[in-house]
Amino acid sequence: MDTQREVWSARSVFILAAIGSAVGLGNIWRFPYVAYTNGGGAFIIPYLIALLTAGIPLLFFDYAIGHKFRGSPPLAFRRISRWAESLGWWQVGICFVIAVYYAVIIAWAARYAIFSLGEAWGDDPEAFLFGNFLQQEDTARVGFDLVPGVAITLLLIWIATLVVLAFGVQRGIGASAKIFVPLLVVLFLALVIRSLFLDGAAEGLTAFFQPDWSILTNATVWIAAYGQIFFSLSIAFGIMITYASYLKLKTNMTSSGLVVAFSNSSFEILAGIGVFAALGYMAAVAAVPVDEVVSGGIGLAFIAFPQIISAMPGGPLFGFVFFACLVAAGFTSLISIVQVVIAAVQDKMRISRLASVALVGGSMTIVSMALFPTTTGVGVLDVVDKFVNNIGIVGVAFAAIVATIWFLRRGPEFVEHLNSVSSFHIGIIWRLCIGVATPIVLGYMLVSEMITLVDEGYGGYPTDFVAGLGWAVQIALIVLALALSLLPWRQGTDLTPPKHHEFVNPGGHR
Template sequence: MTEVKSEWNSNLAFVLAMIGSAVGLGNIWRFPNVLYSNGGGSFMIPYIVSIFLLGISFVLVEYAVGYKFKKSLARILFTVSKKLEPVAWFILLVVFLITTYYVCVVGWDLIYVVLSFTKGWGANPDLYFANNVLHATDSVSGIFTIVPNVLISIFVIWFIAWLINKRDLNEGIGKVSKILLPLLCIMVLAIVAFSLTLPGASIGYSQIFKPDWSALGNSEVWLAAFGQIVFSLSLGMAIAMTYASYLPEGSKLVDNAVIVAFSNSGFEVFNSIGIFSILGFMALTSGIPFNELVTEGTGLAFVVFPQVFNTMGSVSYIIGPLFFLCILFAGITSVIALLEGVCYSISEKFLIERKKTATAVCIVGFCISTIFATGLGSTILGVFDSYLNNFALLLGILLECLIFGWIYKFDDLIETLNENSTIKVGKLWKTVIKFILPICIFCLWAQGIYYTVTDINPISTTIITILTVTLIVVPFILSKLPAINKDYYNV
């Protein structure tokens, strides 16, 4: 079998796939809470600074590296230095493990897509989510109790991901991105337009335009902005590097990076107007203070919003399904992007065709995801999320900064970016990547370690120990396994 290199059939396919990979659960339910909790309107200042300083700057590194080498992450780092291949497999394993629980959360949403047509969560959405959906328990014995509905929904999401990723690049990821992303934007536009007509909407959306200027002097606010950009743009997850490696010659890398970054951020801010307006309506009609309604993650999506839909009347039978379909579409486009980098590295090193690689990766992923379909699943998921995002992923991003900023010939990347782009980069970008960005990421990483350590208990200690051993042993094994692709070793 010979190595076959995939390529995007248009720049539009690449841009839509990149935006689809960035627009995910973090945009819909994480950003509104981060915005509200960190100074409201004044948060937009550190947020915009973070887009340029961290977001676009790091995306440009990934674009330049992927486009220049036209190889998978594992092969790129092997090319830079043979000793660095384990770092690539470490990053890819972190991404894969994140995908295994991300699929579970998208699976929960799939359940709520079905429930939303009849408001099947009943009068007490909080109790329903904990008892009827998750069957959550803090007892270790809960790991032996399978939750059928969650298991089925997880299987469906993995099956959808497999159907997409096993296909040719343009027929799979490219075509799905061209369909789901426009649909997602249309649905969000409809939800925001409707939300602005609700009584009390101004109570909510005014929060975005009500600045707390004192927050700008708080380092925690700036770290929150950096953190939001990291997770929102999926930095360091090998997505941008992988997708950029499929670009044809003559692509405008810097122009594309700016388009993707601002499209993603524009979606976040616009979506927040709708989220806040609906929460403002809830605050007015229920008498619950606005600050008690603003939360993030599953609490906002699966508890607060069902409560809102319960008070909204018959129109909620339209808005409810649209809201949960938005989360579903955003989740699917992110899942297929997360899997692509992993599949590409395995396929390239061991010369396994795309369909077989996608099948093997999805089967292993589903087996791991079944852990989250147990009574203890939500607890385990919380530990996975905290450890992998706050510690492992940020460590991977920091290592990438150091590798491409200090070990690799950085000026080659500047030349690659400026070759066809309308917007040029130079010494300022070089300074950001070599000095400013590593300091910012290190501060985020130190903060992440602190949060992880302070939330420790016997169950989380066991899970973190298992994850740590896995993240050391598996990358070492994958880097030591001989490549079937003999070109793999050609530097």
């Protein structure tokens, strides 16, 4: 095995970094909206079932691969089987695509933290966002006219990200997680507490938690729950494989996974409380029902919340804290996404971390700067994000499980490894979840989403626009993954699986 591989200094640092990766923009602006539109308080039931039957099993699946086979996704899958390497490169490609657009949303949030102090959006936050700030064209196309205010901030985000990554796993990623994750929790708790004391907060929370039990018989609600878990836990596209590969050989894996999974879900519920308390205030001020002010995604963060900030006492400070939370959550997630690509290049080419950061980071920065801080960037981002999440991540998760669990039959080996180093043991229930329940749900999600996108298109965009940025990009990622898997590894790379005795825990967890 590679004796020079970097390691986390302690399990607690890994847990913080994993939480930092999992807790991202989607926890704050996606979960509250998804929960509200899928039964409110009743949604918690399918959400928790999805967490237990798919989220945690997939997290353990990633941990087993990363920790046992000690490599980035391509190297770890290559050590499992020669023909499985392409799965790892598929995950790397997905991370590349996500990173180049995810960074620009962090740049928007950073600018809005400053805008909040003077309520720069005035009386019409939507017109300010798309007109004054992003300067978006009405035409759906790929243009290269930069918007300086966005481009400069995006460049600074990339510089900060690559500086952190250049310092390595422990001094860079680990150190930043120890700063940003606690900071995020403190800031968001302050935000939630302030929201709870706003007029109308109780009505907002009632709208959020009031259960609609009848909706539990609706299959789309259950798919929404599984989708939220897949998209929010940083599972199935290489991050947790990469992070687990830096753990010491004798590390309690399953207990770490439980801490990460439940911390992520706790933050999502906390986000729902804070967001809906604030939306309740907005509804009270506008004298309309809560359902008329509910939104998700970009609309929630950059249109609804500026309206709340302008209306509430102490709004500028509240706004600054809210957007600072978005920056902190997004930044730790971006670091983890880029690290997957850096680790893969570093492993395949056997080059130094600094060289890999420069090569990968430079490429990502160029693509990101060319496509997204432009007058056509929002449409490009919207389509790319839709396809990489709903087709790319779901597709590679399904393929990885089918390949390793069904065809290669490595499930018992993964169980044995995790149990040999962990205090919380897994067995037949995990194998049923990862081998039956999870692939069935993933397969259904993938097929139904593909049918919908083929039949209906997406977002009212022109067919060629969706085909080029959506379908073509996803097909290209698969073709590129296959091509990269055919390239030889640098001489000296150990492609053999680890010896079993390397992982035996003297504590007797067998």
